Amino acid sequence: MTLTLVPPAPVLPTPVRPDPLGVLGVPGEINLDHAASAPCARAAADAVAELLPWYASVHRGAGALSRRCTLAYERARQAVADFVGARPDDHVIFTRNTTDAVNLLARALPAGTTVVTFGGEHHANLLPWPRGSVRLPVPDSPAGAVRSLAAALGELARDA
């Protein structure tokens, strides 16, 4: 599958005040933030542009436009399910962003669940977890991460 990305805005906003770090508005700057707030895929932008004139409430209206948008929404849910190989009793839940999704997951965990993270995680993946969760030091290598995680999980299993 080839994914074409919509080129990000050609220039980042020009800072109103001088930018002390000198990172805004630098010609030729490359946007490397593809972990979460990634540039929009061309196919997604095209699909949004195509549906936008027909935009109406999803699952909250009986009119033709609402029905059309609801159908598109549910088709998108099915496309995601197919893409990730979801099983028939799995559910695809759309969230606003990564932070929203992780918080939703954190609140759905059974009481007493321990979550293991690394200290280098984005705040979105540090703050929501239950009290008593384990935060491991930032690993020095991928192999170090695997070792450290295996040790922590082993310790948790012994204590259980």
Ligand SMILES: Cc1ncc(COP(=O)(O)O)c(C=O)c1O
């Ligand atoms: C690695 C990483 N995780 C999580 C987030 C949070 O994502 P969102 O802005 O979608 O809530 C970001 C945001 O840039 C991120 O870079």
